[in-house]
Structures are given as C-alpha cells and as structure tokens.
Amino acid sequence: MATLYHSYNSRSSALVTLIDELGAEVEIREVTIPRIDGSGGRDPANPHPEGKVPYLVDGDEQVRERGAIMIYLTDKFPDAGMGPLAGQKGRGAYLSWLAYYQGVIETVLLLDYAQIDHPALHAAIRDKAVMFAQLEAALAKGPWLLGERFSAADLLCVSPFLWFPDFIPDMPLIRDWVARCGARPSIQRTLARDAAVAAA
Missing domain, CATH: 1.20.1050.10 (Glutathione S-transferase Yfyf (Class Pi); Chain A, domain 2)
Structure with missing residues (x-):
C-alpha cells in the first residue's frame, strides 16, 4: 500500500482530499514540519529529502511535489475519473x-x-x-x-x-x-x- 506523508493544514491537505475523491487505499501518515510561524520542526520519520510534505512512497517509487503526486495517483486509480489518462480528451x-x-x-x-x-x-x-x-x-x-x-x-x-x-x-x-x-x-x-x- 502506498503511503502519503502529510501534515495538517499544509500543502499536503489537497492530496488527502484527492485520496478521498479517488477512494484509494493509501495510508496517510502524519508528520511534523517546520511552519511559517516558527512552530513545528523536521520529523525524522518523514523521508522527504527536505523534510516537507506531501511525499508519496509507493513501493520503490517516491514522488514529491503536489502536481507530480496528483498525476501519479490519478493515473494509478483511474476509475474515479479525477484526471484524464494519456490519450483521453482533456x-x-x-x-x-x-x-x-x-x-x-x-x-x-x-x-x-x-x-x-x-x-x-x-x-x-x-x-x-x-x-x-x-x-x-x-x-x-x-x-x-x-x-x-x-x-x-x-x-x-x-x-x-x-x-x-x-x-x-x-x-x-x-x-x-x-x-x-x-x-x-x-x-x-x-x-x-x-x-x-x-x-x-
């Protein structure tokens, strides 16, 4: 099962929503991140090379950046229709x-x-x-x-x-x-x- 490393109220929240829309079996693992207000901090449990979120691990595949993760997930779970596949209109x-x-x-x-x-x-x-x-x-x-x-x-x-x-x-x-x-x-x-x- 793929794992999404996520921190509340962050850029990765859109990926949590996408996983919901896809009905996908993806584990959402909460980690801490450094925040603009100075709170939080880098989480040693987070494999992202910069300590940020979102970060998707799917077997040997590791994907970062929201747009890339969205393409990866909508291609992997096409039945929800959340992103046109290669060759499809749009x-x-x-x-x-x-x-x-x-x-x-x-x-x-x-x-x-x-x-x-x-x-x-x-x-x-x-x-x-x-x-x-x-x-x-x-x-x-x-x-x-x-x-x-x-x-x-x-x-x-x-x-x-x-x-x-x-x-x-x-x-x-x-x-x-x-x-x-x-x-x-x-x-x-x-x-x-x-x-x-x-x-x-």
Whole structure:
C-alpha cells in the first residue's frame, strides 16, 4: 500500500482530499514540519529529502511535489475519473493546469504575499491580472477548469484560495468556483480531519 506523508493544514491537505475523491487505499501518515510561524520542526520519520510534505512512497517509487503526486495517483486509480489518462480528451489541459499551478499560481501569490514586485518577475512568471484572466477564461467554458469535469486540477489550483480567502479576487467566475470546490464533501472531510489533528 502506498503511503502519503502529510501534515495538517499544509500543502499536503489537497492530496488527502484527492485520496478521498479517488477512494484509494493509501495510508496517510502524519508528520511534523517546520511552519511559517516558527512552530513545528523536521520529523525524522518523514523521508522527504527536505523534510516537507506531501511525499508519496509507493513501493520503490517516491514522488514529491503536489502536481507530480496528483498525476501519479490519478493515473494509478483511474476509475474515479479525477484526471484524464494519456490519450483521453482533456489530458493536455489537465497537465497544463497542474504545471501552471506549480509554476505560476502559487509563485505569483507568494510573491504578492511577500510584497515582492519587479518587472522581470512579471515577464518571467506573470502577474495576478494575467493569472486571474487565465482562470476566468477556463471557468467561462464550464463550472470546472476542464469544463464539465471536476478533476484534481481543480483541487490543486483552488487550494490557496480555500486557505487564504483574501486571495480570492472580486471576479464572480472565480469566486463561485472557489465556493463550489469548497462545498465538496471531500474537502469538508479534509478540513475536519486536519482540525481534529491540530486540536490534538
């Protein structure tokens, strides 16, 4: 059985939700991590080479980075339909959104949060206006990033907006998408699970 190394209220929470959506038999193992507020610390039980989460171990395979783990799991458990497989319609858009999240969405939001601004960053990485325009254009074609199909791309791309609602722009298509995602039972279960672990 595969094992996901997870820490509550962290980047790995989206993977806990994905495992729920997939109905996959994956062990979720709680570990501690260093947190922005200075709490926590590196857990010797965590095999991630940087002590971070998420980290997936599946036999001899070890996978890190959220987008990569999502591709690995949606390919491994295809029956849930959470990600188009190679050769299926929408595969290109699916892979593009996972990569866009890692390379653009999270980076742009972190730079904005840290109040770092420079024309070279906008040229190389993009800015919030461009990023939000891309999200809006995709959501104009359907309720989800892949149109009528909810996928792991939605789980990944919506994650910062669920944790930090101040990031949500005053754009109805994006605001309503965040609300639709947040209302999914799988996300509500992950929030409850994380809250219980944090309280303990």
